[in-house]
Amino acid sequence: MAFTLTVNGRQMTADVPDDMPLLWVLRDVLKLHGTKYGCGIGQCRACTVHLGGEPVPACLTPVSEATRAPITTIEGLSADGTHPLQAAWREMDVPQCGYCQAGQIMAAAALLKKHPKPTDADIDAAMSPNLCRCGTYVRIRAAIHKAAGTSAA
Amino acid sequence: MQLSRRSFLQATTLSGGGLMLGLFSASRKLTAQNAQQGPPPFDAKAFIKIAPDGTVTLVARNPEIGQGVKNMLPMLIAEELDIDWKSVKIEQADFDPKYGLQTTGGSRAASNNYMPMRQVGAAGRQMLIAAAAKRWGVPESECFAENGRVYHRPTDRSLGYGELASAAAALPVPDLKTLKLKPATSFKIIGQRTMGVDVPDIVTGKPIYSIDFTLPGMLFAVYEKCPVFGGKVKSANIDEIKQLPGIRHVFVSEGTIKLGPVLDGDPGLEPGIAIVADSWWFAQSARKKLKVEWDNGPAASQSSTGFAQRAQELSKSAPQRMLKQEGDVGSAFSNGSRVVEAAYSYPFISHAPLEPRNCNATYQNGRLEFWSNTQLPARARALVAKHLQIPEDSITIHLLRAGGSFGRGLSNDYMVETGYIAKTIGGPVKLLWSREDDMRHDYYRPGGFHFLKGAVDSSGRLVAWQNHFVSYGDGEKFSPAASISPTEFPSGFVPNYLLGASVMPLQLKTGALRAPGANAQAFVFQSFIDELAHAAGKDPVAFRRDLLNQPGEKLVAGAAKPKVENEPATTKQAAKPQAYDADRMLAVLELAAEKSGWGKRKLPAGTGMGIAFHYSFQGYFAHVAEVTVGPNNTLKVNHVWGVGDVGSQIVNPSGAEAQVQGAIMDGLSEIMGQEITLEGGAVVQSNYDKHPLLRMKNAPQIEVHFHATDHEPTGLGEPALPPLLPAICNAIFAATGKRIRELPLAKSGFSWA
Numbered sequence: 001m002a003f004t005l006t007v008n009g010r011q012m013t014a015d016v017p018d019d020m021p022l023l024w025v026l027r028d029v030l031k032l033h034g035t036k037y038g039c040g041i042g043q044c045r046a047c048t049v050h051l052g053g054e055p056v057p058a059c060l061t062p063v064s065e066a067t068r069a070p071i072t073t074i075e076g077l078s079a080d081g082t083h084p085l086q087a088a089w090r091e092m093d094v095p096q097c098g099y100c101q102a103g104q105i106m107a108a109a110a111l112l113k114k115h116p117k118p119t120d121a122d123i124d125a126a127m128s129p130n131l132c133r134c135g136t137y138v139r140i141r142a143a144i145h146k147a148a149g150t151s152a153a
Numbered sequence: 154m155q156l157s158r159r160s161f162l163q164a165t166t167l168s169g170g171g172l173m174l175g176l177f178s179a180s181r182k183l184t185a186q187n188a189q190q191g192p193p194p195f196d197a198k199a200f201i202k203i204a205p206d207g208t209v210t211l212v213a214r215n216p217e218i219g220q221g222v223k224n225m226l227p228m229l230i231a232e233e234l235d236i237d238w239k240s241v242k243i244e245q246a247d248f249d250p251k252y253g254l255q256t257t258g259g260s261r262a263a264s265n266n267y268m269p270m271r272q273v274g275a276a277g278r279q280m281l282i283a284a285a286a287k288r289w290g291v292p293e294s295e296c297f298a299e300n301g302r303v304y305h306r307p308t309d310r311s312l313g314y315g316e317l318a319s320a321a322a323a324l325p326v327p328d329l330k331t332l333k334l335k336p337a338t339s340f341k342i343i344g345q346r347t348m349g350v351d352v353p354d355i356v357t358g359k360p361i362y363s364i365d366f367t368l369p370g371m372l373f374a375v376y377e378k379c380p381v382f383g384g385k386v387k388s389a390n391i392d393e394i395k396q397l398p399g400i401r402h403v404f405v406s407e408g409t410i411k412l413g414p415v416l417d418g419d420p421g422l423e424p425g426i427a428i429v430a431d432s433w434w435f436a437q438s439a440r441k442k443l444k445v446e447w448d449n450g451p452a453a454s455q456s457s458t459g460f461a462q463r464a465q466e467l468s469k470s471a472p473q474r475m476l477k478q479e480g481d482v483g484s485a486f487s488n489g490s491r492v493v494e495a496a497y498s499y500p501f502i503s504h505a506p507l508e509p510r511n512c513n514a515t516y517q518n519g520r521l522e523f524w525s526n527t528q529l530p531a532r533a534r535a536l537v538a539k540h541l542q543i544p545e546d547s548i549t550i551h552l553l554r555a556g557g558s559f560g561r562g563l564s565n566d567y568m569v570e571t572g573y574i575a576k577t578i579g580g581p582v583k584l585l586w587s588r589e590d591d592m593r594h595d596y597y598r599p600g601g602f603h604f605l606k607g608a609v610d611s612s613g614r615l616v617a618w619q620n621h622f623v624s625y626g627d628g629e630k631f632s633p634a635a636s637i638s639p640t641e642f643p644s645g646f647v648p649n650y651l652l653g654a655s656v657m658p659l660q661l662k663t664g665a666l667r668a669p670g671a672n673a674q675a676f677v678f679q680s681f682i683d684e685l686a687h688a689a690g691k692d693p694v695a696f697r698r699d700l701l702n703q704p705g706e707k708l709v710a711g712a713a714k715p716k717v718e719n720e721p722a723t724t725k726q727a728a729k730p731q732a733y734d735a736d737r738m739l740a741v742l743e744l745a746a747e748k749s750g751w752g753k754r755k756l757p758a759g760t761g762m763g764i765a766f767h768y769s770f771q772g773y774f775a776h777v778a779e780v781t782v783g784p785n786n787t788l789k790v791n792h793v794w795g796v797g798d799v800g801s802q803i804v805n806p807s808g809a810e811a812q813v814q815g816a817i818m819d820g821l822s823e824i825m826g827q828e829i830t831l832e833g834g835a836v837v838q839s840n841y842d843k844h845p846l847l848r849m850k851n852a853p854q855i856e857v858h859f860h861a862t863d864h865e866p867t868g869l870g871e872p873a874l875p876p877l878l879p880a881i882c883n884a885i886f887a888a889t890g891k892r893i894r895e896l897p898l899a900k901s902g903f904s905w906a
């Protein structure tokens with residue numbers, strides 16, 4: 001079945017089964033590899049993208065559902081890597097292996113849209129669904145505060 | 154480490170001008186044959202390329218798995234070459250024996266590279282200076298290099314490296330012995346916090362990982378294996394699966410492994426069913442419709458409860474073999490004023506890097522080409538060659554960034570599977586394991602059992618230590634990563650010492666996980682030392698101080714890591730016996746106590762502090778943890794102070810601090826809920842819900858301190874992890890009086906607050 005998706009402001013078509021998760025449509029069909037696969041069951045959120053501005057796990061979002069709103073992936077977060085979170089991530093040297101970080105940044109971007117000045121508790125609530133196997137949590141927290149211009153409690 | 158006398162540098166002219174400088178080792182048959190054919194091709198083994206426009210490219214030779222080696226190695230070259238770090242381009246080397254040792258493991262990157270990479274840089278600088286001096290007709294001593302230019306001091310003239318590169322390439326390469334390395338006081342790059350070179354690509358989602366790699370016409374594969382190690386396909390609905398949407402190939406493999414205990418690392422190609430499709434989702438969906446009847450084979454009789462029972466039985470008899478005996482523990486126990494006995498155990502756990510195992514390969518005209526995130530390309534190639542019957546020189550490996558590894562990439566089963574599928578279909582393919590494959594077919598950190606007895610005398614000193622270690626193996630051999638060093642601490646620090654071992658045959662793959670051996674044994678020994686401290690009526694820091702402060706020799710010979718069985722040959726270096734330097738450990742112990750305010754702070758009820766130290770992989774670490782235990786054993790780790798001594802120089806403080814922070818988080822993941830169990834020979838846990846990682850809300854505050862000492866710089870991938878687990882357990886004891894002798898904590902009813 002052909003589905004039309006709006007990804008990073010562009011209309012894209014994918015002829016795929018309706019239960020195919022958005023994650024695999026992005027990665028294998030549309031060749032957008034920034035969104036990562038980690039678990040496939042909603043545990044790690046390495047696959048976080050924005051659907052209508054909300055962070056969703058792309059591995060659990062069937063393509064049929066993903067047509068309902070515009071999708072933003074890490075590739076579309078900013079045109080040139082200048083989103084304040086991307087800048088803060090560079091400045092704080094957050095990534096270790098880096099594999100979880102697209103998901104972390106997308107989750108953090110959704111948080112800042114809702115809470116431009118997040119507290120540590122806001123950060124814990126928004127970011128705890130996202131796993132980092134390398135344990136970069138200290139720097140993720142610091143980078144979110146940096147991007148938001150807030151300081152840790 | 155110095156370069157061996159058989160290593161030398163070689164310069165080559167770049168096509169179109171410019172300099173290329175490489176480090177060669179004469180032992181690599183660079184000899185007669187190459188001599189006849191002239192120098193090797195100039196892109197070989199080169200670490201520095203300077204183009205005529207001045208662009209400097211440095212090659213990072215080791216696989217990058219997230220530990221920052223792609224920064225550290227080039228930083229060492231750039232420092233001595235005297236260039237601006239910001240202008241440097243970094244290239245990941247492909248696997249090529251001409252680069253020398255290309256392995257990531259054993260925390261060896263710092264010690265294996267600290268001198269050689271600086272020597273490469275210094276040689277480059279010296280040649281560029283010589284070229285400039287020659288052009289100006291002035292003595293070299295009047296010239297100096299800075300930020301990519303050579304200056305003539307008296308006349309203030311200068312030339313860029315690009316302008317000098319071709320001339321420099323024609324000059325003789327300086328003798329390694331005459332190279333002048335910078336004193337640490339004039340370092341400009343080494344010692345600076347330096348952002349990971351791939352970070353800009355990571356934060357913008359560039360396809361830099363193995364899982365992202367594509368080739369034209371590439372197909373996607375899954376490989377279904379028996380849940381029980383070595384099980385074979387009896388029958389399966391292959392024809393039905395072939396009809397499903399997007400499916401291109403389905404085939405069954407008998408595999409090449411031998412059944413029985415796994416004792417030698419990678420056993421080969423396991424039996425299974427390959428499904429190859431147009432997209433990974435098609436392959437994975439088709440697989441869910443597979444109906445397979447497996448012949449589980451002999452491994453199906455294994456279970457975790459069975460092993461635990463057998464370990465108890467074995468503990469009642471004498472150890473199958475003695476590993477070390479000093480003094481007379483028997484009489485010490487009868488004379489010792491306090492004797493403590495305790496049984497400790499820890500589970501199998503899985504590596505679970507966030508990027509599941511995957512690999513890319515194509516097969517054409519008898520040649521197999523890989524794009525892989527392996528940590529050990531040399532061993533991967535040998536393994537593939539052996540099991541797929543392809544000559545080694547027909548196998549190429551390109552190295553791609555790994556989304557974590559933690560030792561998983563030292564084993565190359567997934568590359569054999571990928572190679573097998575590519576060879577069978579005769580084209581490009583990506584094999585991607587599902588998370589479930591990854592967790593059910595890992596090379597697990599082996600579990601183990603320690604039956605301990607210790608005694609302290611009336612003055613409160615440790616006088617006897619006896620350990621019956623029940624592990625896995627067969628006869629004289631331990632399963633991979635299931636061994637113990639006969640001289641493991643406190644050997645050499647206690648007058649009466651006995652270490653014996655018994656093993657149980659295991660038909661399951663095991664392997665090195667971050668700080669192998671140490672990651673489990675530190676929990677046992679540093680917890681038991683805490684028990685003995687309390688039995689002696691001493692403060693845990695004071696007791697440890699006394700233990701390290703033995704009269705006489707402070708360097709305890711061989712107490713470190715004399716032999717790691719079944720370790721990959723290329724990391725044998727890590728197995729070199731080394732002395733345990735009690736003074737270095739004492740210093741980090743004192744610093745951890747000081748920084749944490751040990752014994753100085755009044756803590757509320759339910760809150761306690763624990764301390765532990767451990768030496769592993771050339772690093773000395775002591776951690777202090779402060780925890781609060783609430784009702785129903787809810788655990789909050791408030792703060793961890795991590796203190797390490799890894800020698801004289803931290804190359805990249807940002808990366809170094811990250812490794813310690815990461816090791817602490819990793820230890821917290823392991824301690825709370827991670828456990829792999831076997832039922833009917835099959836692994837029960839299959840995803841992060843049952844083998845959890847720490848989440849941000851449970852992450853503590855972390856303070857990291859490095860204690861610089863006048864010793865060779867050593868690595869940080871591993872040694873910061875082991876003492877974390879006992880520090881937490883000792884803190885739980887301080888907070889509650891409850892002694893943890895079994896991991897994970899969830900088994901004793903703990904959960905995160």
Ligand code: FES
Pocket residue numbers: 036037038039040041042043044045046047048057058059060
């Ligand atoms: S891959 Fe989607 S939550 Fe893990």
Ligand code: FES
Pocket residue numbers: 095096097098099100101131132133134135136219507556557
């Ligand atoms: S940086 Fe490796 S998983 Fe987060």
